[in-house]
Structure formats: structure tokens, C-alpha cells
Amino acid sequence: MTSEIICVGTELLMGNVVNTNASYMAKGLAGLGISCCYQSVVGDNESRLKEILELARKRSDTVILTGGLGPTADDLTKETAASVMGLELELDEKAWEKIRKFFEKRKLKLTDNNKKQAMVPKGSKVLYNKNGTAPGIIASDDEACVILLPGPPGELIPMWEEQVVPYLKEISSEAFYSEMVKICGMGESMIETELKDLIDNQTNPTIATYARAGEVDIRIMARGESEKEAHKLVKPVVKEIKKRFGSSIFTTDEKVTLEEAVLQLLNENKLTLATAESLTGGMLSSRLINVPGASDVIKTGFITYSNKSKKKYLGVKRSTLDKFGAVSEQCAKEMVKGCLSAAKADVAVSLTGYAGPDGGGEADPVGTTYIGVNVSGEITVKRYVFSGERLKIREAATAAALTQIRQCLLENLTERTFGEKE
């Protein structure tokens, strides 16, 4: 079954509202194995709405519209859909009853145009709205199934989960299963090259990569008669991908972020982490602390943006700063050494670099960053050169630090350092 989403609202076209409804429903459709090939946004404009709905009914089995079900004159999604489908509108007594109750309960004055919301296309299935006045509607004919839903997420989401999903499951023939493999410390094009043979021959399952700062996610998705069927098709491909990328894979759980994986690794080994940040200025720590339960692992972090604070809190030597400067391997090393002992942590990380726009030079241009990781005395410092603007450089440095912490931990853990320790 194919589907598409049409979101109606001038506020979306003007960019005053981010279209979270579209991604919410798209994710839901993907989860149901219903392929969604198009999303569209149009304003509250009858002719354009008509044009796009007619096109959508031709190319998709199910067309889902949100927005424009309000009581006012410029809400015309329902009226337009009915006219496109050649259906008359009639009063739905139950919907009208619910609207009246809704107003009584809130001591609001009922106006004539509220009755407009209780009008539904003849023969359609009405989705009653617990959280607002506009009922949802499902109207089908030989050409397509058209589903109308209210725009406010607070009304849309419960209606989607409680009434639309069961209906879609009922009418969709195919089942689907997907897994995600997340990789850190490798570029997208290199990963694509490694996967070329699999991608070139992909039909079912399909393989797609998504890149973000310091991370690439690979989605493996299969369709089948049952979810079990689809799972069978995904399994060997995931196994092969795991074989190819080994320890660069930090999770196969779609919900787990890189910072979560790093925290988990630390937590499992009962290790605490302390941070010493210069150019990132707390971004790394903030990303880690966003994970619930981070307090078991992170106790202290230092933002040492000045040389003075690098000396005072991390014990970086003046001579080091004079001789090599703050952006140097030596400084990163002393920062992470001092950070570990000052915070009495098991693991420490340090970042120092040129975030730009100023700073840097021939040898160490803007973007040059030294990241140190100290695993109970074992110090590793790596040099990176990130590109882009200040924020992009700082985000890239943060992701690289997470990757480097993970790598250093894995190396040390395989040496059973902590096995002995405990």
C-alpha cells in the first residue's frame, strides 16, 4: 500500500511553524510498513488544495491530510475533500453532541460556525476527538482512501494512535521490519564504498545511510508477509554489516545516541568521567548530561577557556603554555592529566583548539583541535582539523571526543584493566 501526507496551513508555508506532524505521521507509516512517497504542504487555498488532492488520489492508495478542519471560513480542507470526492456533507449528531459538551464544559459560547465542524461527508467513518472540537474523517472510494485529521498535535497524536493506526493495520496487506546500525569515526562516503556491493544489489531488504556530525547511521529495512518474514530477511544483512565495521558500530538500537552508548560503556564498567573543555566550552558535558542517569558517571567538569584557568584547575604548566601554546598536544595532555586527578575520576577527556573565526596559523589553522583521553593514567592525545564555522567545528570536536573516549575505553577494556581492578 502506498500513502502520502498533505499538511494544510498557511503558518506552515510562512515558516512560522515547523512541520512536526509530517515527520510524526511519516515515522508511524514507516513503522507500519506503509511506504509514503510524498509529503506536501499547501496553504488554506481551495484551488491549490484541490489540485494537490486530485494528484495525490491518482498516485497514492491512501492520502492523509492534516489541518484546516477548524470552525472558521478559511478552514476548507473537509469541504474541498468532499467536493473532490463528490460527497455531500451531512450533520453527524454524535459529533455535534460532543462539540456542544466541549463548549459547556469550558463555559464557552457556542457560535453558528461551530456546527460546521460537525458536518461530515456522507458515508464516511468519523474519528471522534477527545481533545478538541474537530472530528477526524475517513472517506474511501474506488480511487483512494482519504483521511482527514486535525492540525494541533495535541489532537492529532492521540487520534492517530488510538484510531488511525488500528485502521491502517487493518487495511494494509504488507508487514515490515527494520534495524539500524550506527557507526562513529568513519565518513559516509567511505562507509558507502565499504557497502557498495550490498547497496548495488539491494532490493529487499533496502540499505540506506544517514550522516550526522561524527556519526553515520545505516538503516536496513525489509518487507514481508509477516514481521517475522521481514525480520528473517534483515538478519543476515545486519550480521554482514556488523562483520565489516566491527567495533566502529556503537549501537544497533535506533533509540541509542552516541553519548548514551559512551555513558553506558562507562556505567557498565563502573567508571566515572570528568571533562576539561576549552573550545567546546561545555558542549561535550552538556550533551552527556542530557542522558537521564548521567549523574552516576559524571560528577565534575571544567570549562577552562583561559590559560589561567588551565593552570589553576588542571595544573597545566606555564612553561608548556609559553613553549607550545594552549592549542597543542602537550597542553591537551596536561589538561587531561590534571583533570583526572583533580576530579578523582576514572576517565577524563580534554579538548583544546581553534574554533575560529580568529586564531590559528599556517601549521595549525582554524579547526585544529587536540583531544586528550585519560583512562586511569593511560593518556592518548589525537590531533584533528575540522572545517566549517565556529559552531560546526565545536560540534565536530564534541562528536570526535565521544568517539575517542569510546575507542580508548574499548582498547583498555580488552586489556582487562578494569577486570583486574574489580
Place this chain on the structure above:
Amino acid sequence: MTSEIICVGTELLMGNVVNTNASYMAKGLAGLGISCCYQSVVGDNESRLKEILELARKRSDTVILTGGLGPTADDLTKETAASVMGLELELDEKAWEKIRKFFEKRKLKLTDNNKKQAMVPKGSKVLYNKNGTAPGIIASDDEACVILLPGPPGELIPMWEEQVVPYLKEISSEAFYSEMVKICGMGESMIETELKDLIDNQTNPTIATYARAGEVDIRIMARGESEKEAHKLVKPVVKEIKKRFGSSIFTTDEKVTLEEAVLQLLNENKLTLATAESLTGGMLSSRLINVPGASDVIKTGFITYSNKSKKKYLGVKRSTLDKFGAVSEQCAKEMVKGCLSAAKADVAVSLTGYAGPDGGGEADPVGTTYIGVNVSGEITVKRYVFSGERLKIREAATAAALTQIRQCLLENLTERTFGEKE
């Protein structure tokens, strides 16, 4: 001039990514007075992309596409656009040079498919990419102007601001002028109530409000035969709005962020700032340090996530933690007192609260946050209760801290404290 937006990417259709690019560009187009009647999303699928691009070229003067400019086989936006417009692809030496440099700099292995990104349609205008490898492209013919942009916001946004906006201004017939008034510490609905009379009677200029965490921006935009004409229409409205909101306005410069305004205020008065963060875990410091030149103001920051580190680095008393707990007015007060003296800063800020999902209780539910500001001895602690998920609460706390720092500074500065000091 009419325009429309087409976002290309399976991750959008699958709902893995929220389409913030569409709203960002839509807002930009509205700001330029260019009407955008359609937004569409399609996957990396040649025939569907072709179908939608042909339709868009018929109904709009300018068609803006984002995404699908990557190096891999499933990135085919550029190839499809070129074939729809009947243009050949040729190697752009400068783009290829930039890509090679990009890889050298990062010591990454250049793969064959990277060359694909340097291919551009014959006779098109190339928008070079400072933040990634995919150049943007502007190709025009008698039917329409087609603009291709990279999908990652970190690449799209700078390219949009620095290269696309000037181009669009150049080709759009109507002149326009807009100003932005940015307000912190007031809710959107309160601001809209204050502006109701202006908004109800708006025609030219138009007034629109945009809310973000802890901040509301008001855009006043006018059209005219010349920019000077339009400016004349905007001026009195801005004057009136300034009169109504006074010192809640932190800037009228569209580019200036709240953190920038706060840093500027500190810098102008030769004041340094130190941070002590618990629930935000470095988010406040990171936001401030993202402003170029922050090093003149910020030297040191403490991430004191555990009680121990609150005691050790900020001198919070054990008795305070035992009696009132870490999330209390008393703790915030001692944190900000200790932070100022430890860092020898002129101004300090402290944040402690329940970010959730766990923690909190009847009296102080999740979201409860105490923020302390210490202006050379003058301490103010405020209590807030933010709602939403962990990240939302932490972002709201960060914005509230910036607002509170600003308010405390303004109060102290009017008392000429620092005038005397210098």
C-alpha cells in the same frame, strides 16, 4: 515572484528527521516578500523527483531544492535537475579543488564518488560550500530558476544567508525592508496581546511574532517601490513597539542572539562572567562561548553535577545540602557566591534544578530550577518551573539564565555601580 520548496531525502519521508530546512527557508522567503505556495518532500527516487520538479517549474518562478547532493549513488538531485532542464554536467575545477583540500585537511581518504560532487550543470552559478563538500547550484532557463542546496542545516543555512538571499533580492521585482525586535523574558501570548491593535490593523507593514526558548522575535516587514520607501513604513511601527516593550527588548539587530547581547553588555562594562551549572551541565557556557570573542568575558566555568563537586569547587555547605537539598534557593545562592570568588569574576551565574525524568516531588516537581546571579556581591536567586522533556527543560533554563543575567546587569548598571568602580 512565486517560489516553492522541494526537500529531497528518504530520511524525511521515513520521519527520521524533522523538516526544519523547509520552515527555515519558508521563513526566509516570507522575509523577502517572496510568496511560497507549495512545499514538497520526496525520497531519493529519480522518477518521482523528476515528476515533482517538472510540475514545480510549471507553477512557480523559483524552485528551491535541498538534499540529495551527497557523494553517494542514491544522491541524484543534481543529476535529475540537470536532465529535466536538459543541461549537461561538467567538472567545476574550483569545486573539485575545494573538495580535495577538504579531505587533505582532515586526512580523509578521497574516494572516486567524491568527484561526483564537483560536477555542475553547464552554465550554472556555483555556490561554494565553506562547511561541507557539496556545492550549491543556481540554474535558470525560460521556464524557471532552479536552486539546489545541500541538506545538512550546518551547510544550508550559511549558504542561504550569504549567497542565496542576496541572489533572491537581486531577482525579485518588489523592494522590501524588514526589521526585527527581539524580546526576552516575556511569553508570546502576552506579547501578542500587547500588540493586538497593531496586528489587527496590519496591512503594510506586516507584523509577525516567532517564539523560541525564552525569547520572542517580532518581524516588521514592509513592501515598497524602493527599499527607502519600505523603510519609511517600518520606522514608526518599530518606534511604537520599542515604546511598549522598553528594556525587555535585547536587540533590534536580526543577527544578534541573546547570548551575544549578554556578552556585549558584559564586555562594554569590562566585566568577566563565570558559570556554575548543574542541570544544564555546560549548556549555558557552551552557548556563550559560541560567540566569537567570548574569551574576553568568560575565563572559567564549573560543571558541578554532584553534591561533592558543589562543595569542593563552589564551597556549598554540607548543612545546606542536607537541610534544603541541591535543588533549593539556598544552594543556588551558595553556588553563585562560591563561583564568583573561586573564579575571581565580576559576575557569576548558577543553575540547579530537576531536569527529569526522575527527581522532584510535590513541592518542587520536575522542571523546578533555581537560578542565581551574582553581580560583584549583589546576589539574586529566582525560582522557575519549566515544562517538557529533559532537553526542553535544560534549554529553557539556559535561556532564563541569560535573561536573568541581563536583567541583574541592567539594574546594577543603572545604579552606576560599575561607573564608580572604574
